[in-house]
Amino acid sequence: MTAAETRPCGILAEGWGWRYGTRLAWAAQDVTLSIRPGERVLLLGASGSGKSTVLQALAGVLGGEDEGEQAGRLLVDGAPPEAARGRTGLVQQDPDAQAVLARVGDDVAFGCENLGVPHDEIWSRVQEALAIVGLDVPLDRSTSALSGGQKQRLALAGALAMRPGLLLLDEPTANLDPEGVVEVRDAVSRVVAHTGATLVVVEHRVDVWLPVVDRVIVLGGGQQGVVADGTPEVVLARRGAELASGGVWVPGIPPRRPGPPRHAPGAPLLAAEALQVGRLRDTAVAGPVDLEVRPGEVLGITGRNGAGKSTLARTLAGLLPPVDGRVAAAPELAAGAGPAPIRWRSREILTRIGTVLQSPDHQLLANTVRAELEVGMRALRLPDAEISARGEELLAALRLAHLADANPHTLSGGEKRRLTVAAMLATRPRVCVLDEPTFGQDATTWAELVDIIARLRDGADAAPSAVVAVTHDADVLAALDARVHRLDGAGVLG
Template sequence: MGVRARGWGWRHGTRAAWAVRGLDLDVADGERVLLLGPSGAGKSTLLQGLAGLLDPETGDEEGVLELDGVGVRQARVDGVAAGVARTGLLLQDPLSQTVLARCGDDVAFGLENHAVPRDEIWPRVREALDLVGFPHGLDRSTSRLSGGERQRLALAGVLALRPRLLLLDEPTAMLDPAAADGLRRTVGRVLEETGAGCLLVEHRVAPWLPHVDRVVVLEPGGGVRADGPPAAVFAAHGEALARDGVWVPDRPPARPARRPGDSTGPRLLTAAGLSVARPGAAAPAARDVDLGLDAGTCTAVTGPNGAGKSTLALALAGLAAPTGGRLEASDLLADGAGPLPHRWRARALAARVGTVFQEPAHQFVATTVADELRVGPRVTGADPAAAEATVASLLERLGLARLAGAHPFTLSGGEQRRLSVATVLATRPRLLVLDEPTFGQDGRTWAELVALLDELRAEGVGVCAVTHDAELVAALADRVLRLPGAAA
């Protein structure tokens, strides 16, 4: 499944700037290409274009983008009609790829759309789920999956189609280290056995290098900066790429200097024997959690996919009621609102606890990036002039100033993550509860996010980060709580 791009570009209908422009690229059938570039360089847009998912009624297109000499949208239509998947796309956000209530049905959905014979569908579903190490049965509700489990389910849906070209957009970003290693081995094995090609987007580069033949670096604003074998590209361009935020092997981003502050401040929140459950689930997702969150400290919550980390975060943030044990806010955090965060009114909660969800788009309510940042200060009654100064500062520091007038849903995954973090920083709460705050970041934006969080920690804000990011833990965490594993 060869790829050909000539002067190709795409601009979202609500955006002034082009996501990709002037792209000339050839990829041979069976070739495995790692796409690199700073956050917002258009990598995800290119993958969506190759999958035939960019609707010309929702944006502007120029140039040529083809699969085996056929325009990408026509190639997609022809493939479905012939019962053959030309491409298989794993989206950056696996939630947007979940369509049915049961896991088995969700994987079967694409096969049914391609008119695969009925007697072939369920063997291929089971084979794909086994390939990705999916831990649940066919009848498992998709609403009960963790982010990492959902990522594996989405990949199974792609692999079941047996596409000639795999398009993978940060496939390991929500996986724990063991699951990420397993997924890389699975993809490598599938590529070896099928001869399929692959275009892969990943910020954390080094573990994927054994599985790719070539590196292509997209230039923000248009074109290709570098193209060639990985060793040659990194030897010739490694220093410049690292400066621009690419996670170059052996050149990790510099950790910001830790700001001085009291190592332990007053207690903000106490969990004792705490159990929490996902909505609609009978069994707790996490149980018997003992944890204290203090002002001026950062606590990292880690553990395998399905261990209940995100559900615990919702409870700590006052957005889910405990199902057992005790969760109480101190007088310092409660400030007259009472000891039980899940009973606080929305305005009181927003002023005291800032929450970043695992899926960034779940917290967007405005139609522009700048207005999204104004929502929190407006709800909490902040001084308008001070709020505008905070908004301007966050836009600049997190590389969002040029996107101030853009709709949040048109941002890349990494840009959406930075915006979601910025929305809670804008309210200046006493406690931050962040679910995968560094997801989708290049090295430069990762360092700026870490620096911002460390500034707040040094000023006395309590930070709790649910994360698989070992670099974040090493740079910021004062203590680590590891949840032991998935509950039944």
Template sequence: MTAASIRADGWGWRHAARTRPAVAGLSFSVEPGERVLLLGPSGAGKSTLLAGLAGVLGDAEDGEESGSLAVDGAHPATTRGTAGLVLQDPQANTILSRVGDDVAFGAENLRVPRDEIWTRVREALDAVGLAVDLERSTAALSGGQRQRLALAGILAMRPGLVLLDEPTANLDPEGVVEVRDAVVRMLDATGATLVVVEHRVDTWLPVVDRVVVLDPGGGVLADGPADAVFARHGDALAECGVWVPGHPVSVERREVAAGDELLRASGLVVGRDAPVRPPVDLALAAGTSTVVTGPNGAGKSTLALTMASLLPRLGGTLAASPTLAGGLSPDPGRWRSSALATRIGTVFQEPEHQLVGRTVREELGIGLRAVGVPRAVHAARIDALLQRLRLDHLADAHPFTLSGGEQRRLSVATVLATGPRVVVLDEPTFGQDRRTWRELVTLMADLVADGAALLSVTHDADVVRVLGTSTSTDRVVGLDAA
């Protein structure tokens, strides 16, 4: 397939459930074969633009389109198959139950000959470093492995336009470079056009021709070669939330003494059907921050969910202290969900898995009602969280119309609303711009200073630096490959 061109003339899109457009007044063009890094603060409309280019935004029932958007001179809805899109949520990219079938799906729909499909499947899996059997269940893959799987499916399609939405956000550092290089090899071989959204820009700057920055208020804030854009607009872009090289972000930490032990794992064996790693010993105390790192597939998320008593342990013990249990059984696995919510709060790797309300405000009230918080205090607590996490302007929006970064902040807010003593976070800074990252990490640091025990799973080196090494009660737990 030949490289595709892009042209936007005053283009915009408003989701049906929203009063304000997600994107407005957008005008720019991309020539065939260009490689573009798309930047902008969280909520600027980057993911909406990619969905529009892929032709998957929907029709008039789903939203209102303005202006024009074209791929190869035609509306994207009429050129499906030209573009290959990797979504922000790794699980949303997974279609079929077996790895090989999932990678083959796009190529099959493009009517690639059968023998060639399976050659492409194996080549794509090798290119992204996903060394698993073709019969492996996709449900058994970690979030990072699912990202590699999604990218492999796009590589096997060999589209004329490659659209990547935070493709390396859940990958370990080695995987980030591996996946980027796999994309570059495909582009070199096919000449395809690339538009990639990535908050952390350093990875992609060496391989893109141009940077386009979206303005949250509408239109394009900056457009041109990366060096020129950052030299001219760097300070302003960093101020509005863009991750600009050479503009480090810092978070103030308060030194506090560790308090009572709240939760202890001894010889804990974790897994869904079978153990995924050797037994783990881990204790969480009030006023401490523990950061869990390790390569994709090491069992980090499985360990976090087991510590939160959302997955049953396969062996060993998990015991809550009397301080945390508050008269309940020391085994958190025996607690009712309402008791668990006020003691151990969990933010999943996929934020939409814990969103059930019709509006952002309603979402925050669900947990409060479930744990019996008096209705008189609901509004004040909800308003404070909305303002703290920059979601107040979205209070009446449907949660599923939010950007990935906004959904992540909402998922954190829903957990914090019930005031748990232990907070478990899986990739908490996924999808955040520079400004919201700082606010979110500051909030996490304040939780620790106020006496909570924090357990964070992350590949974000800045989270490791701020929450794993800044004070005497911080620590980093590195898991080896399973």
């Protein structure tokens, strides 16, 4: 991958904005900026400020007039982004949205094939890209068998294989373990150093990317457009306090944290005994595991990508059967439904175990945010007045009230995460299983989500809940005084 093979792209935005066809408010508005070829830019802003929308627009994938309304102009190398699609590589927030083929090698090769790259050259590019991102799996490995972090590396490899002049990364390290974060950051740094490609990265882990970028641009959301633009030293040092107050993650200015647990943990509501877990009936990816899930505390599940954390979480939640061993619910939680959550009916699970999956899009069922919140409550046949009251309370608590009538799929990644948490809370389960609960959050919404989890733990509004949190965010576990179980796994690490 050489500079001669890659011509970096320039970017120009003049009063640019975009409004999705299903929303009244603009997702981004009055964005004016110029990025020179070869610059490395960190794009910041509070959750919902339009960062992902800008990246999708630069990649030419927002759609036409039937999907939304555009204002101003946006150019890549002096032309509309749609004309430069072969020159841009986009890695989106949700890596599942980019896995288009069944096997790893074919998926990485897909973009090259669309560009008409000669067959022999495609496969050398595939091998090179996989090596750069550190995804050491067979080319015929099923993409559906990869962990969330591995899928993120796969998406990045697919973008790198096309050797784009403009590399667009949307939260590229969100679901990666700490080692993987550094590996991917360093891989991107090597690529842009060797090729000279222009880089625009959206990431809440600001300190991770400071060694790579030479410019920081901050979006204010709404009609504010660009509110800060300059070198990292100028923007973060001189305006750090101001930006942090608006939700931007600023190194050295941590968000507020809740207090310690109010009560000692209670008797276990769930217990795993010699538990082995896997997505396939006879193939364990982790275990045996023995653990207890107790009200009044947070159980943190950590481990490297591919260790089986999400699979363990789904098994504890009654969504996957154990490969071996068992998950047993205490009589207080089972309440006549039987001790094995995997055998419970969906309505029985709703008020007992609530689950937030790693990928928010996998849980979105309704056409509006308000209707999404009501899905579980309507399945429980709650009175309309109670459904409305709970829904309005959660919309306000999770900062989603202004999006109540929006299509959930048009929300930012952070907003989708808050929506799935709100939908889980609506049915008031005693056990909450959260997979990467703070994914995509700005500093303000991170603190608010952590506070909500702490209130569940402490029983601030009802009996104390038991919380299982699968996360790579060590700050979350520290803030919640979590008891940590590290999973080593039996599968491929990545």
